Amino acid sequence: MAHQNPWPDEGNTGHIWDEDLRELDNPPPLWWMLSFYAGFIMIIFYTLYYPTIPLTNATGEFTKGMTGWTQVNEYHDDFKVLKDWRDSKFADKEEKLAAMSVTEILQDEELKSYAVATSKMLFGDYCAACHGAGGAGNPSFPVLADDDWLWGGSVAQIEASIKNxxxxxxxxxxxxxxxxxxxxxxVADYVIALSQGEGNDVAYSAGKAAYTKGMCLACHGPAGKPLAPVGAANLTDQIWRFSGNREEIRGVIANGVNVKKNGEYVAGTHQAVMPSFKERLPNADVNVKRLAVYVHALGGGQ
Ligand code: HEC
Ligand code: HEC
Incomplete structure (x- = not known):
């Protein structure tokens, strides 16, 4: 640093390096000063307008700003805009779902795909806990994604299952x-033989006689295949409602299904109850139909 200032009149600050490198004392450009002041004005504006200053008390209070703006409110407002838009866009489809029967909906390709597309969340929320994701079934809860139905696979029968x-x-x-x-x-051995197509073998004639004596045919049909959808399982296929091992099959025959005495389930009976959804579902008038069309489309709707 030089000890004497060789440029006394040019308004430098007297700081000089490397012989001639000087720090001058010019005012900043006007545009720069204006933005600088504008910045201050914005700080005041933001401080008053938005929630800004944490107050140093234990309750976590802070200044709320002039308009009460919060991110959560903004999210709710935007969400409402989106929902209103969606509701108006699909209002005609929702009205049609409400007005038409499930059989009619099934014949309308566009409406059918709309019902299926808008059912997935609903099924996940209300049905998948028992019936598995996509209706794939769970131990003791029937698969919905196949064409083996206890109560009938027409869309109207499925609707009745869900509703009631x-x-x-x-x-x-x-x-x-x-x-x-x-x-x-x-009869347990006979039932297992039926599922393997061997029910008519002489080895199972005693079981077949017990099948007649027990009047199993009233529900399971004369040959193990129910003649009407009364809730009884088809015994001629490999699809088991319960586990399908001999022990369990014998247990079903010995203890029945949903057998109650004085309002209580008897020991060992298999419980199989599909709850009614006409009061459980929100907007049930439309949503039962929507789900019936969805379940029908899952696998083997008839
Ligand atoms: C608490 C468990 C549970 C929930 C939740 C449940 N189900 Fe079921 N569902 C069952 C059981 C158990 C059966 C079998 C009833 C029987 O054995 O007769 C069944 C049967 C059915 C059937 C008849 C199947 C057939 O083979 O005929 C349909 C259709 C069905 N459920 C649809 C649904 C839909 C759609 C939902 C959601 C809205 C749902 N279920 C929610 C337990 C449940
Ligand atoms: C009143 C009607 C009825 C009669 C009579 C009846 N069943 Fe059933 N059976 C059912 C129903 C309902 C189910 C359970 C279906 C369900 O909830 O999934 C069932 C289930 C079964 C199952 C379990 C099937 C599986 O897939 O896991 C077997 C095995 C069976 N019955 C055998 C018999 C035999 C053998 C007889 C005669 C001794 C008989 N049933 C009499 C209605 C009947």
């Missing part, structure tokens, strides 16, 4: 409760 719920009833030890332990064993 279903309770399959099977008495223990045959219709009259009069099968002996041996007969139960025999």
């Amino acid at each position: 719920g279903r309770i399959g009833n099977m008495p223990a030890k045959g219709m009259m409760g009069n099968l002996s332990d041996t007969e139960i064993d025999n």
